[in-house]
Amino acid sequence: MDPASTQLSRLKMRLFINFFALSAFLVGLVGSAFAQDHSIPFLNLEAEKEKWVEEAYLSLSLEEKIAQLIMIPVYSNKDKVHIDSVSNLVKRYRIGGMIFFQGGPVRQAQMINRFQQESKVPLMISIDGEWGLAMRLDSTLRFPFQMALGAVRNDSLIYEMGREIARQSKRAGLHVNFAPVVDINNNPANPVIGFRSFGEDKERVSKKGVAYMSGMQDEMVLASAKHFPGHGDTNVDSHYGLPVIHFSKERLHELELYPFRKLMEQGLGSVMVAHMHIPVYDNTPNLASTLSKSVVTGLLKEEMGYEGLVFTDALNMQGVASYYEPGVVDVKALLAGNDMLLNTMDVPATITEVKKAIESGDITGEELDRRVLKVLKAKAWLGLDNWEPINTSSLVSDLNAPYARHLSRQLAAASLTVLKNKDSVLPLKNLDTRRTASVALGSATLTSFQQGLDRYQRLDHFYLPKDADRNKLVNLLNGLEGYDRIVIGVHGVSLRAGSDRFGITPEMNLLLKELNNTKEVVICVFGNVYALNELVDLPQSAAVIAAYQETADTQDLVSQLVFGGIGATGTLPVALSSVFPLGAGMELEGGIRVSYGMPESVGVRSEQLAGIDSLVQLAIRERATPGAQVLIAKGGRIFFHKAYGHHNYELAREVSIDDLYDLASITKISTALAALMHLQGEGKFDENETLGHYLPMARGTNKESLVYRDILTHQAGLTAWISFWQATQRKNGRFRWYTFKQDSSLRFPARVADKLYIHRKYGDKIYREIMDSKVDPSQGYVYSDLSFILAPKVVESITGMDMEFYLRSNIYQPLGADGLTFNPYRVFPATQIVPTEYDSLFRRQLLHGTVHDEGAAMLGGISGHAGLFGSANELSKLMHLYLNDGRYGGESLIKPGVVRKFSKCVFCETSGNFRALGFDRPSRPGDPNGNAAASAPVTSFGHSGFTGTYIWIDPENELVYVFLSNRVHPTRENRKLYQLNIRTGILEEVYQALKANGLYKSGN
The missing domain is CATH 3.40.50.1700 (Glycoside hydrolase family 3 C-terminal domain)
Incomplete structure (x- = not known):
C-alpha cells in the first residue's frame, strides 16, 4: 500500500472510530431506562492504546477481521496433535482468541506462550472459572461455589475473591473469566445452574454479582455475566437440549434481567448469551436466544443499551449445535448481534459463511468493523498491546498462595x-x-x-x-x-x-x-x-x-x-x-474453644514464618532430635500446627500431629499444678499452708513445715532429685528379687517397661526416701522434683480420690483433652506413641509407651513430676485454659484469678528467684540464650521438659506455644537441642513476624 493510500485509510479509520463512539452514545440514550453509572472499562482508552487499536485494525485483512471474532476451545491435557492443530489455526487464520478447558497451569502457560508468539494480533485468552481456576485446571485453588457465596453476608469478601481470581488469571496468562453466574436459581430442579447461582433472590444475586465482577475488573480481568437473559428457571440443561422460557416480558424484566441490569450499571465488561428459546421475544421454532436478533440486538443492545462485549455461549452445545452445522451456527450468531463466537468448531467454514453474509448484505462491513474494533479495544485494555510471555517459574506456587487459601477458607466459613x-x-x-x-x-x-x-x-x-x-x-x-x-x-x-x-x-x-x-x-x-x-x-x-x-x-x-x-x-x-x-x-458466636486457621488468620503472612521450618529442619539435620511437633496459637486461633521428621533415626515412621510424646517435666504444670489450682478455686488449697497441713506422711519429718509458696518456687530447700532406681540393683547389675518381675501379677502389677513390672508397695519406699532426704533452705533456689512426686498423695489426701481420676473428671474431660494420659500404652497403639531413650543402665531397652523418667516409671507411670503423654493439640487445650485464666469451652474449670496468681513471679523483686508458683518465667528477659525467647514479655510463663518438650504462654500477645520432641532418643547425652536454641528460637520467629505486622505487645 502506497503512503497516500495508507494516510487515507488512517483518516477513514479515525472517522469510523468517532462514528463508533457516537453510535454507542446514542444507543446508550435509547436504553436510558437502563442507563449506566459506570462506563464499560475498555471503551475509553488512553491515546497510546487507541493508537495500538488503530494500527492493529489497519493490519487486518477481511478474513483476519472475521477471525478476530472467533474463540476456539483448547485443552492443555491433550496430545501434540491437538496442540499443533490449534497452532495451525492461529498461524493460518489469525483467530482472535481461545477458551481453555481441562488441563494444568504450566502446560497451559507453555501453550499460551507458543500461540501468542505465533499470533499476528495477541490472542484474548479466556476460561470458565466460576469458582476459580480449579474449575478447569489441576494444581490450582478452589474457591466456594456461588451458592455458598450466596449465603455470605459480607460482600467485601466476594469482592476480594474477584480480585484474587483476577490476579491468578493474569498470572496464568488469562484475560477473560466467564463469571459471575447471575442467573436467579428459583427452580430447585434446574439441572445446569443450581449450585452455580448465588440464589433465588434478585437483590442478593445482584449485589454479589457486582462484588465479584468489580473485584475482577478492578484487577484488569474482564468479567462476563451469564447466562443472559437468565437460565435459573429452567428444567433442561442447554448442553444437551434447548430450554424453553414461557415467561412474559414483564416477568423477565422484573426478575431474570434484574441482575444483568445492575451489573451493567456498574460497568460490566461482557455478557454471555444463553441457548434458550424465548417465544415472547422470538417465536421462531427451535431458535435459541443466542441466534435471535430480537434477543441479542433488540433486547440486550438496543432496549438495555448494553455496549460491552457480547459472547455467545459455547456453540458446540446441543441447544444450538443440534439444529445447525458448524459455520452456519456461527454466522447466525453474528447476525443476531453477538460480538465473539465461543467454541467455534470449524474456523474455515465460519470465515467462509461470514464472507457470504457480507457479500449478500446480511452483515455490513461497518457492522463487522464495529465489532472488531470493540474486540481490539478490549484487548488493549487487557494489556495485550504490550504482551509478555508467561513466566512458568514458580507458577503453581504463585497460583496457590497462602493468602488465597486463607481467603477461600474465610468465604467457606462465612457461608x-x-x-x-x-x-x-x-x-x-x-x-x-x-x-x-x-x-x-x-x-x-x-x-x-x-x-x-x-x-x-x-x-x-x-x-x-x-x-x-x-x-x-x-x-x-x-x-x-x-x-x-x-x-x-x-x-x-x-x-x-x-x-x-x-x-x-x-x-x-x-x-x-x-x-x-x-x-x-x-x-x-x-x-x-x-x-x-x-x-x-x-x-x-x-x-x-x-x-x-x-x-x-x-x-x-x-x-x-x-x-x-x-x-x-x-x-x-x-x-x-x-x-x-x-x-x-x-x-452463632465462636471462640469458646480454639479454632484452626492459617498465619494469615492472625495477620501474619505464611512466608514470614519460614524460619520455623528452617529451625526444625536444622535440629533434625544436626540430629538434635529425630522429629517434632510445633503448635502456635494467637487469640485462641491455632495458626501454625505441623509435624516434622520421624519417630526415630531409622526413619521408619513419620511424625503425625496426632502422635503422643512423653511430656517429661511439663507434667508438673499439667497435672500437679493443674490439680492444686483447681483445688484452690474450690477453697481446698492455699499456697501459704504447709506440706504437713495437706500430707499426713510429712508430719513429724523435716518437710512438715515447708510452705507451699516456697515449694512451688523451688526455694524450700528440697533435694534436687534422688536416683531411686539404683537401690533396686545389686552390684552385679541384676535387680533385687523383691523389686521387679518379667510378668505382671497381683504383687507386681505396675508396668515400668516392656516385660518389667514393679512390686505393688515399692512406691511406699520411694515416698519414705523422700521424707528422709535433707532439707537445706540456705541453698536458696534449687529446682527439685520431689514435691511434685508427692503431689498425687497431696491431691489424694485433700480429695479422697487419686490424682489421675481427679484430673480427668475435673479438667481433662471437660476440656475434651482425653489424649492427655498417663501410661498411653493402655489406650493408644504403639504406632501413635513416639519412643524416647534407649535406657542402657536401668531398664536396658528402648522406652516406648512407658515414661522416660525412672522415678515416675517406678511409681507405675503416674506422678506429678513426669509421666504424662500427649500431643501438641491436646496439650494446647490445657494451655489455653491457663491463658484464659481458667475458662475454656464456655466453662470456668479453674476459678477466675487463680491461674493469673499462680503465673505471676513471686520473689523476683526480693530474692532474684524468677519463678512463679510452679511455672517458669523469663530468667533473663531479652537474652536470646535464656529460657524464653528474647522478645517474650516478662509477664509470659511456661515450662520445659527433659525429653525436649517446651510450652510457653504469653498473655500480652495471647500466644500459646507448644514444642514436643524426643531429643533424648537414642540417648540423653544429646544436648544439641539446647545448644542450638531451637525451642526458644522458634518462638522468636513468631515474635519477629508479629513485630513486622505491628501486632507485637511488649507488656512494658
Whole structure:
C-alpha cells in the first residue's frame, strides 16, 4: 500500500472510530431506562492504546477481521496433535482468541506462550472459572461455589475473591473469566445452574454479582455475566437440549434481567448469551436466544443499551449445535448481534459463511468493523498491546498462595448456615457428661469432618454408606444405643438436581428418624443445599448446619463450628421449605474453644514464618532430635500446627500431629499444678499452708513445715532429685528379687517397661526416701522434683480420690483433652506413641509407651513430676485454659484469678528467684540464650521438659506455644537441642513476624 493510500485509510479509520463512539452514545440514550453509572472499562482508552487499536485494525485483512471474532476451545491435557492443530489455526487464520478447558497451569502457560508468539494480533485468552481456576485446571485453588457465596453476608469478601481470581488469571496468562453466574436459581430442579447461582433472590444475586465482577475488573480481568437473559428457571440443561422460557416480558424484566441490569450499571465488561428459546421475544421454532436478533440486538443492545462485549455461549452445545452445522451456527450468531463466537468448531467454514453474509448484505462491513474494533479495544485494555510471555517459574506456587487459601477458607466459613439450634445445643458443651458419637452418612471410611471433630474430643465414629441395606442400618442403630448425642455428617451429596434425590437414600431417612426419636442429633449437610429437602425428618433434629459443598476445608470448618471454635453468620440463599425459608440462618458466636486457621488468620503472612521450618529442619539435620511437633496459637486461633521428621533415626515412621510424646517435666504444670489450682478455686488449697497441713506422711519429718509458696518456687530447700532406681540393683547389675518381675501379677502389677513390672508397695519406699532426704533452705533456689512426686498423695489426701481420676473428671474431660494420659500404652497403639531413650543402665531397652523418667516409671507411670503423654493439640487445650485464666469451652474449670496468681513471679523483686508458683518465667528477659525467647514479655510463663518438650504462654500477645520432641532418643547425652536454641528460637520467629505486622505487645 502506497503512503497516500495508507494516510487515507488512517483518516477513514479515525472517522469510523468517532462514528463508533457516537453510535454507542446514542444507543446508550435509547436504553436510558437502563442507563449506566459506570462506563464499560475498555471503551475509553488512553491515546497510546487507541493508537495500538488503530494500527492493529489497519493490519487486518477481511478474513483476519472475521477471525478476530472467533474463540476456539483448547485443552492443555491433550496430545501434540491437538496442540499443533490449534497452532495451525492461529498461524493460518489469525483467530482472535481461545477458551481453555481441562488441563494444568504450566502446560497451559507453555501453550499460551507458543500461540501468542505465533499470533499476528495477541490472542484474548479466556476460561470458565466460576469458582476459580480449579474449575478447569489441576494444581490450582478452589474457591466456594456461588451458592455458598450466596449465603455470605459480607460482600467485601466476594469482592476480594474477584480480585484474587483476577490476579491468578493474569498470572496464568488469562484475560477473560466467564463469571459471575447471575442467573436467579428459583427452580430447585434446574439441572445446569443450581449450585452455580448465588440464589433465588434478585437483590442478593445482584449485589454479589457486582462484588465479584468489580473485584475482577478492578484487577484488569474482564468479567462476563451469564447466562443472559437468565437460565435459573429452567428444567433442561442447554448442553444437551434447548430450554424453553414461557415467561412474559414483564416477568423477565422484573426478575431474570434484574441482575444483568445492575451489573451493567456498574460497568460490566461482557455478557454471555444463553441457548434458550424465548417465544415472547422470538417465536421462531427451535431458535435459541443466542441466534435471535430480537434477543441479542433488540433486547440486550438496543432496549438495555448494553455496549460491552457480547459472547455467545459455547456453540458446540446441543441447544444450538443440534439444529445447525458448524459455520452456519456461527454466522447466525453474528447476525443476531453477538460480538465473539465461543467454541467455534470449524474456523474455515465460519470465515467462509461470514464472507457470504457480507457479500449478500446480511452483515455490513461497518457492522463487522464495529465489532472488531470493540474486540481490539478490549484487548488493549487487557494489556495485550504490550504482551509478555508467561513466566512458568514458580507458577503453581504463585497460583496457590497462602493468602488465597486463607481467603477461600474465610468465604467457606462465612457461608456456614445454622438453620436450627434447639436449646442452644451448639456449640457442644458438657463434654464430660454427654456421650457423643459421630456418624458419616454416605461414607464407609473416616471423613475429614470426623477427623476435625476428634481435635476437640475423641469420639467413636460410625458409618452408613450409600449402599447400606436394612441389616447394616439395624446394626448401626444397635451400636449407637449407648450414646445420647449424635453428630451426623451427610456426605457424597449430588451437586446437580436429578432422579437420585441428591444421593439421599431411604436408609438415611430411616436412621435420622430413629435417632431423632431417642437422641440429641446435630446434622451437618455437605453439598447441594437442596439436598436438605430430601431429609424428611431434618426439622426434628436438635441442630442443623448447611455447608453447601464438600471439601476438606468445609468439613474442617464445620467441625470447628460444632465445638464453638468459630461462629456462623450464613443465611439461606434459597427457600427450602416453610421451616427453612429464604434468608434463614442463626448467628452463632465462636471462640469458646480454639479454632484452626492459617498465619494469615492472625495477620501474619505464611512466608514470614519460614524460619520455623528452617529451625526444625536444622535440629533434625544436626540430629538434635529425630522429629517434632510445633503448635502456635494467637487469640485462641491455632495458626501454625505441623509435624516434622520421624519417630526415630531409622526413619521408619513419620511424625503425625496426632502422635503422643512423653511430656517429661511439663507434667508438673499439667497435672500437679493443674490439680492444686483447681483445688484452690474450690477453697481446698492455699499456697501459704504447709506440706504437713495437706500430707499426713510429712508430719513429724523435716518437710512438715515447708510452705507451699516456697515449694512451688523451688526455694524450700528440697533435694534436687534422688536416683531411686539404683537401690533396686545389686552390684552385679541384676535387680533385687523383691523389686521387679518379667510378668505382671497381683504383687507386681505396675508396668515400668516392656516385660518389667514393679512390686505393688515399692512406691511406699520411694515416698519414705523422700521424707528422709535433707532439707537445706540456705541453698536458696534449687529446682527439685520431689514435691511434685508427692503431689498425687497431696491431691489424694485433700480429695479422697487419686490424682489421675481427679484430673480427668475435673479438667481433662471437660476440656475434651482425653489424649492427655498417663501410661498411653493402655489406650493408644504403639504406632501413635513416639519412643524416647534407649535406657542402657536401668531398664536396658528402648522406652516406648512407658515414661522416660525412672522415678515416675517406678511409681507405675503416674506422678506429678513426669509421666504424662500427649500431643501438641491436646496439650494446647490445657494451655489455653491457663491463658484464659481458667475458662475454656464456655466453662470456668479453674476459678477466675487463680491461674493469673499462680503465673505471676513471686520473689523476683526480693530474692532474684524468677519463678512463679510452679511455672517458669523469663530468667533473663531479652537474652536470646535464656529460657524464653528474647522478645517474650516478662509477664509470659511456661515450662520445659527433659525429653525436649517446651510450652510457653504469653498473655500480652495471647500466644500459646507448644514444642514436643524426643531429643533424648537414642540417648540423653544429646544436648544439641539446647545448644542450638531451637525451642526458644522458634518462638522468636513468631515474635519477629508479629513485630513486622505491628501486632507485637511488649507488656512494658
